[in-house]
C-alpha cells in the first residue's frame with residue numbers, strides 16, 4: 001500500500017471523506033454506530049482497527065465512557081486524536097496486533113479490515129477479542145454509492161493515462177513554443193479521443209481532473225508558465241489517484257471474503273446493508289456479532 005493514507009491523515013481530516021462530512025460521519029453511518037454503542041457496557045475495552053484519525057472512537061464515546069484503542073497502518077495525527085480520548089497507535093497493522101489474547105471486549109472497524117490481508121487479520125481480531133466479546137465491521141460494497149462512482153473514475157483515469165498522455169505531451173510542447181494553432185489541434189484531438197473512446201460519463205472524467213487541467217492550459221496559453229512542470233504535477237496526481245482507487249475497488253471486492261471468514265468463526269452474527277437516509281443509495285455492508293465462545 002502506498003503511504004497516501006499517512007498524507008491524508010496528516011492534513012487533519014477526521015473522516016475518510018475529506019470535506020464530505022462536517023465534524024464526523026453523519027446520517028445512517030452515524031446512526032449505525034450510535035445504535036451499536038448502546039450494546040457496550042460502560043468502561044468496555046474497545047479496539048478500532050484502521051482507525052484513521054479516530055472518527056469511530058469519537059462516535060462510540062458520545063454517551064458512554066469507554067477504554068478505546070485505535071490502530072492504523074498509517075501515521076495518524078496526534079493533534080486530532082488527542083482531542084478524542086483513547087490510545088492511538090500509528091504504524092500498527094491489523095495482521096499483527098500488539099495486544100494480548102482476549103484483551104478487548106469489543107473490536108470494531110469501518111472501511112478498514114477489507115484493506116488488510118484478511119487471512120491474517122481476522123485471526124488477529126478473534127485472538128485479541130475476548131471469548132464473550134462482540135464485534136462490528138462496516139465494509140465497502142462494490143455496488144455502493146461510494147465505490148461505484150470511484151470505479152468509473154478509475155476507468156477514466158486509466159483511459160487518460162493510456163490514451164491521452166502522449167497528446168497532452170505534444171500539446172504542452174506546442175504551448176511551450178507558442179505554436180498556438182497546433183496547440184488548438186491537440187486540444188481538439190483530446191476532446192475527440194474522449195468523446196469517441198470514453199463512454200462512461202462526464203462525471204467520471206471530471207473526477208480525473210483532466211477537464212480542469214485542460215481549462216488551466218487554455219486559460220494560460222498566452223502566458224509564459226512552466227507547462228512541463230504543470231503536466232508532470234498532473235501526471236503524478238493521476239498516478240496517485242489510480243493507486244488510491246485500485247486499492248478502494250480491491251478492498252470492496254474483498255469484503256465478501258471478509259464476511260465469509262467472519263461468519264465461519266463467529267457463533268452468532270447479524271449481517272445487513274446500510275442505506276443513505278436521503279436518497280436510499282447503498283452506503284456499506286455490515287456484520288455484527290459475538291466472538292467464538
Ligand SMILES: C[S@@+](CC[C@H](N)C(=O)[O-])C[C@H]1O[C@@H](n2cnc3c(N)ncnc32)[C@H](O)[C@@H]1O
Pocket residue numbers: 005006014015016049050051052053055056071072073074092093094095109110111112113115116117
Ligand atoms: C478508508 S480509511 C477508514 C478510516 C476510519 N476507519 C474511518 O472510517 O474513518 C482506511 C484506513 O485503514 C487503514 N489500513 C489499511 N490497511 C490496514 C491494515 N492492514 N492494518 C491497519 N490499518 C490499515 C488505512 O491506513 C486507513 O487509515
